Amino acid sequence: MTSASINSGGRVFAVALALAGWFVKFVAVVLVIATFNFILVHAAPGDPAQVIAGQSGASDEKLLAQLRAEYGLDKPYPIQLANYLKRVVTLDLGYSYRQQRTVASLILERLPATLLLTATAFTLALLSGIILGTLAGVRAGKWSDTLLTIVSLLLYATPVFWLGLMLVLLFSVQLDWLPAFGYVTIGVPMTTLQRMGDIGMHLILPAVSLAAVYLAIYTRLMRSSVLDVTHQDFIKTAKAKGLKQGRIIIRHILRNAMLPIVTVAGMQAGALVGGAVVIETVFAWPGLGRLIYDALLQRDYPVLLGVFLVMSVIVIALNLLTDAIYRVIDPRVSVRAAS
Amino acid sequence: MNRREFAKLMGVSAVALSGIPLGITRAAGQTKGGTLNTIIQPEPPILVTALNQQQPTLTLGGKIYESLLRYSTDLKPMPGIAQSWEVSPDGLTYTFKLFPGITFHDGKPLTSEDVAFSMTKMLPETHARARAIYSRIDKAETPDPLTVIFKMKAPFAPFLTALDCTTGPIVPKHIYDGSDYRKNPANAQAIGSGPFKLKEWVKGSHVHLVRHEGYYRKDEPYLDEVIYRIIPDAASRSLALEQGKIQLTQWNDIEFYDVARLSKLPNYEMTTKGYEYFAPHQWLELNNRVKPMDDKRFRQAIAHALDLKSMAQRVYFGMPKIATGPVSSKTRFYEKDVKRYDYSIEKAKALLDEMGLKPGPDGKRVTLKYLIPPYGEVYQRAGEFIRQTLGRVGIDIQLENTDVGGWAEKFSNWDYEMTGNLVYQYGDPALGVSRTYISSNIKKGILFSNTAGYSNPEVDRLFDEAASATDDAKRQELYSKVQKILVEDVPVVWMFEAAYPTFIDKRLKNVTSTGVGVHESFSSVSFG
Numbered sequence: 001m002t003s004a005s006i007n008s009g010g011r012v013f014a015v016a017l018a019l020a021g022w023f024v025k026f027v028a029v030v031l032v033i034a035t036f037n038f039i040l041v042h043a044a045p046g047d048p049a050q051v052i053a054g055q056s057g058a059s060d061e062k063l064l065a066q067l068r069a070e071y072g073l074d075k076p077y078p079i080q081l082a083n084y085l086k087r088v089v090t091l092d093l094g095y096s097y098r099q100q101r102t103v104a105s106l107i108l109e110r111l112p113a114t115l116l117l118t119a120t121a122f123t124l125a126l127l128s129g130i131i132l133g134t135l136a137g138v139r140a141g142k143w144s145d146t147l148l149t150i151v152s153l154l155l156y157a158t159p160v161f162w163l164g165l166m167l168v169l170l171f172s173v174q175l176d177w178l179p180a181f182g183y184v185t186i187g188v189p190m191t192t193l194q195r196m197g198d199i200g201m202h203l204i205l206p207a208v209s210l211a212a213v214y215l216a217i218y219t220r221l222m223r224s225s226v227l228d229v230t231h232q233d234f235i236k237t238a239k240a241k242g243l244k245q246g247r248i249i250i251r252h253i254l255r256n257a258m259l260p261i262v263t264v265a266g267m268q269a270g271a272l273v274g275g276a277v278v279i280e281t282v283f284a285w286p287g288l289g290r291l292i293y294d295a296l297l298q299r300d301y302p303v304l305l306g307v308f309l310v311m312s313v314i315v316i317a318l319n320l321l322t323d324a325i326y327r328v329i330d331p332r333v334s335v336r337a338a339s
Numbered sequence: 340m341n342r343r344e345f346a347k348l349m350g351v352s353a354v355a356l357s358g359i360p361l362g363i364t365r366a367a368g369q370t371k372g373g374t375l376n377t378i379i380q381p382e383p384p385i386l387v388t389a390l391n392q393q394q395p396t397l398t399l400g401g402k403i404y405e406s407l408l409r410y411s412t413d414l415k416p417m418p419g420i421a422q423s424w425e426v427s428p429d430g431l432t433y434t435f436k437l438f439p440g441i442t443f444h445d446g447k448p449l450t451s452e453d454v455a456f457s458m459t460k461m462l463p464e465t466h467a468r469a470r471a472i473y474s475r476i477d478k479a480e481t482p483d484p485l486t487v488i489f490k491m492k493a494p495f496a497p498f499l500t501a502l503d504c505t506t507g508p509i510v511p512k513h514i515y516d517g518s519d520y521r522k523n524p525a526n527a528q529a530i531g532s533g534p535f536k537l538k539e540w541v542k543g544s545h546v547h548l549v550r551h552e553g554y555y556r557k558d559e560p561y562l563d564e565v566i567y568r569i570i571p572d573a574a575s576r577s578l579a580l581e582q583g584k585i586q587l588t589q590w591n592d593i594e595f596y597d598v599a600r601l602s603k604l605p606n607y608e609m610t611t612k613g614y615e616y617f618a619p620h621q622w623l624e625l626n627n628r629v630k631p632m633d634d635k636r637f638r639q640a641i642a643h644a645l646d647l648k649s650m651a652q653r654v655y656f657g658m659p660k661i662a663t664g665p666v667s668s669k670t671r672f673y674e675k676d677v678k679r680y681d682y683s684i685e686k687a688k689a690l691l692d693e694m695g696l697k698p699g700p701d702g703k704r705v706t707l708k709y710l711i712p713p714y715g716e717v718y719q720r721a722g723e724f725i726r727q728t729l730g731r732v733g734i735d736i737q738l739e740n741t742d743v744g745g746w747a748e749k750f751s752n753w754d755y756e757m758t759g760n761l762v763y764q765y766g767d768p769a770l771g772v773s774r775t776y777i778s779s780n781i782k783k784g785i786l787f788s789n790t791a792g793y794s795n796p797e798v799d800r801l802f803d804e805a806a807s808a809t810d811d812a813k814r815q816e817l818y819s820k821v822q823k824i825l826v827e828d829v830p831v832v833w834m835f836e837a838a839y840p841t842f843i844d845k846r847l848k849n850v851t852s853t854g855v856g857v858h859e860s861f862s863s864v865s866f867g
Contacts (some may be wrong), residue, residue: 046744050786054747056392057763058468059786066465070521098384099542100526109542165574173582176342180582181575186545186566187374284570286543294381299744 026316030309034088037308038081041301047073048098048299070097071301088309094302103306106291111310113183114287116199118276120207125214126265132215133222134257138249140227148219156216164209164282171205178205181284206283210276214268221264225257232256258329266322270315369848372563373866377587378576379546379567386529386537386546388508389457390465390521397505398589399567401858402548403444404508404531407435407454408499410854412615414671414766416499417853420449420509420532420555430494430809437485442553443511444528444536451487455479456512458489465520472501472770494809497767500671503616503855504533506765534560534862544569554862561865573716577601586844589857595656595717598840608845611658611838613856617763618667618771619839621659623725623832624760626753627792631705636690638829642680644687644732645725647834654720659835664826666772667836670764672805672818677826687732704733710749710758713742718759751786761837762787766854768818769806776830777802793830 049067053059068074072083087094093103136148155163172180179185183202190198229235230253238248277289288307295303326333379395388400407421416424421435441449459479462469475495480488491498501507509532514525529537534556535548546567550560568585570576577597579585583606593601602609623641625632632638647661666673696704711722719740726736736757741749749755764771774780774787778794798821805817841857843850849863850856 044744045741046746046748048744050747050751051744052391052393053467053751053786054743055394056467057394057787058392059751059788060467060470061782061785062470063467064784066521097521100385100522106542113543161572168575168578173578178342180578180584181570182568183544186568187547187564281571282575284544284568284572284575286541286569290543290571297381297742297744298384 022320029316030312031085031088033312034085034305034309035081037305037312038084041304041308042077042080044299046299047071048301049073051298052098067097084305093306093309096300096303098298098300099303103302106303107288107306107310110286110288110291113285114276114280114289116203117206117210117279117285117287120203121210121276122214122265122269124207125211125218126261128211129215129218130222130254130258130261133219134226134249134254136219136223137226137230137257138253140223145223149223152216152219155212156220158212160209160213161278161282163212164206164279167205167209168282178202180205181282183285206279206285209282210279217264217268218261222257222261225260226253229253229257255329259326262322262325262329266318266325269318270311369558369561369863369865370867371558371561371865373561374564374566375562375587375847375861375864376566376568376585377589378570378579378585378592380569380571380576380592382543382569385526386540387510387526388505389462389510390526392466392468392505394590397858399546400508400529400531401504401533401855402535402565402861403529403533403537404504404510405533405860406502406504406507406509408502409859410500410503410616410766412612412852412854414500414615414669414854416502419502419504420454421502424499426499430496431491433489433491433498435487435489437487438555439485441532441555442551443532444530444551445511445514446553447511447513448484449509449511449532450484451481452484453512454487454509455481456516457509458507461510461515461520462507466506468765469506472498472506494807495769496809496811496814497769497806500766501770503765503858504860505855505858533860535562535565535860538564556862559862560860561863562861565861573597580604580607580842586847587850587857588840588842590839591715593840593842594715595654595658595840598656598658601842604842606845607842610841610843610851613841613851613853614837614839615669615856616766616854618669618766619761619763619837620662620665620667620772620833621759621761621835621837622662623834624750624755624758624791625831626756626790627830628753629707629756631694631696632707632756634694635828636694637696638832639680640687640690640732641729641734642829642832643683643690644729644734645832645834646682646728648682650721650724650728651835654717654724655835655838658838658840660838662833662836664822664833665776666768666818666822667764669836670772671767672815674819674822676819677823680829684732691732691734698733702733703735706735706737708737708739708756710739710741710746710755712759712761713740713746714761721759747786750790751784751788753783753790753792760790760831769802773802773806776825791830793828795824795828798824
């Protein structure tokens with residue numbers, strides 16, 4: 001069926017139907033994930049009361065009982081789960097008794113730092129990966145291709161925390177160009193512009209470290225994809241038509257070679273939100289990754305569940321976005337075919 | 340090119356990058372002003388020490404909340420917010436006179452009412468360790484705003500050693516009385532009477548404290564600000580020290596393997612002083628319920644088989660002192676004249692043979708599991724060392740890993756065979772030592788109780804008598820006796836008086852001048 005056979009009213013209806021379908025799926029997936037998260041989180045041995053006792057050097061029955069009652073852990077699991085799902089449906093992320101804050105406020109406080117870091121790293125990795133991969137693919141077999149391949153393999157094999165520390169040693173300790181950790185200089189009055197610049201300087205090292213691994217993946221992927229497309233008939237046709245090399249690369253090769261990149265990038269964009277734990281730790285970046293890690297060690301269930309939920313929603317949303325981008329890049333994918 | 344020039348090149352204004360101005364002015368005696376940058380890790384959940392007693396909370400909260408007394412490095416009481424005190428001859432009445440003019444951070448005065456409320460109402464409700472001590476107070480009287488009198492139910496000699504800022508932080512009655520303590524909205528503000536008050540806490544980044552202008556001690560505090568930075572990665576913390584971004588580290592901030600390297604830095608002094616009040620005592624915990632650890636000879640064999648001297652060198656880089664028994668040499672009533680277990684593979688093997696625990700064809704006599712305490716890399720190394728050294732006498736150790744939640748759950752429920760433990764002594768055996776050995780403290784599910792399950796009626800009696808005796812000579816006699824019995828029985832194998840490297844910027848004065856060290860208020864700390 002071609003899009004020409006559908007009249008415009010039918011098309012609006014098809015889109016609305018698709019959206020409704022998406023929404024139902026979305027809610028169902030979120031609820032399943034929430035239940036699964038709950039079971040997983042409570043399967044770990046120990047509870048927040050024991051962790052607090054373990055880090056306080058003293059404990060007694062009353063303390064444990066007080067803490068458990070406060071955290072709602074004195075109720076049976078099914079009731080705890082039901083209470084939790086009720087909150088999820090009403091979009092209430094809960095309250096962290098440990099930190100005496102609502103989970104929503106804890107997440108909102110950390111989200112900007114993480115998004116700034118991961119969005120920067122992601123953009124950096126994606127853009128340079130596409131450019132470098134295309135260059136390598138077009139010059140396949142030449143020395144510049146070999147060099148790019150070696151560098152991207154090295155980057156891919158480098159542990160991200162090690163790379164981060166090495167960059168700090170070079171750019172902070174040896175050269176003293178960039179700050180080693182934190183996200184902003186503390187205790188100095190600054191104008192908004194100065195503050196933005198200051199945050200920008202703090203952002204460079206963690207963003208570059210985080211981007212490095214992904215950059216390597218995109219470069220490799222883009223290279224093989226470009227190679228693949230280059231040998232297809234329509235490229236030969238374009239060449240035969242006498243089109244210029246630059247135009248062929250941009251209009252014909254790139255657009256077609258992008259599809260696998262979009263797939264992988266869509267999957268990794270979700271991982272980037274949670275995958276920044278290591279970089280956030282090395283660079284003392286106050287983001288969501290560390291909030292998760294700390295909450296896990298402290299068995300701060302409401303925070304843990306809240307962050308998991310927000311992350312799953314982000315991942316689902318990014319998947320939908322990926323679908324949409326497919327449609328823009330590749331007209332063969334229609335709304336109906338995807339739904 | 341330096342950072343400022345690089346920033347200019349990048350088009351970023353260098354003002355923000357010029358570093359933190361110290362703003363020090365010289366006054367008579369100690370220098371006034373300046374910002375102390377240091378580390379806090381892991382990040383505390385809240386700062387109210389009356390409600391949470393995790394170590395980072397106490398380190399930071401010590402600047403915000405003060406208590407009646409402070410303690411010298413040899414654990415003699417010194418004035419805190421109480422300028423003088425008296426104990427009645429029968430050991431039942433304690434009278435404290437407060438300094439005049441003490442105010443909370445919200446400007447309200449601190450009076451004897453706040454002291455009585457904190458110690459007899461709020462802390463016994465919210466603070467497990469304080470509850471065990473202050474619940475012995477029968478009633479508190481406040482004849483005038485500067486006098487508080489505690490009448491005890493029975494004599495309890497260590498009371499005067501249990502009034503430090505980690506045990507007895509004084510909270511404002513006008514904020515907490517009648518409220519649900521843990522849910523009080525004022526908890527976020529952490530209103531105390533200490534020399535520093537909370538200005539800003541950016542979660543995941545830093546806690547910013549500034550001087551409390553209404554502080555009652557003349558000229559104090561000397562510092563303008565204290566900034567606690569949250570730096571979760573050990574390598575990054577060492578780097579921050581090397582770069583001079585921070586002027587002080589404490590507890591586990593610096594890993595042992597970095598100490599030798601960082602000690603060479605010219606701008607810092609490294610000390611292990613300032614932990615005398617806590618005197619963290621480290622031992623190998625043996626579940627006395629599990630065979631063959633129920634046999635005294637087996638535990639003695641382990642004490643002989645552990646090569647502590649070489650462990651101190653290789654795992655802890657020569658920092659800790661080897662422990663001789665249940666009481667730390669820094670704690671009161673320490674007895675050094677006890678049986679010694681020298682490192683001897685022969686003696687260990689002889690004891691095991693005597694028990695009839697012969698090695699099998701593979702050389703193994705018994706296999707036991709060691710649950711590695713989840714408190715950092717060094718515990719992993721210690722576990723590996725223990726496995727190697729006990730392997731030499733045929734005790735096969737299997738290492739198990741877990742995190743704090745898992746460790747606490749298993750350990751407290753006696754679901755372990757061996758593990759490491761580290762317990763604070765709080766200056767007096769009745770406060771921090773007896774709890775590990777007395778039968779009445781064998782409590783399932785409770786950490787830092789008598790988890791090993793050791794039980795000896797004579798030991799129970801001696802600890803009990805010593806806690807209520809009011810005469811120090813009598814107490815010494817009882818504690819010496821009980822230490823000798825315990826060392827003979829080896830309920831756990833004591834390893835080290837744990838030492839922590841505190842790196843202090845050489846310009847800083849008075850950082851570790853008391854037995855509470857880095858937990859202290861820092862009111863007398865200054866740059867030069």
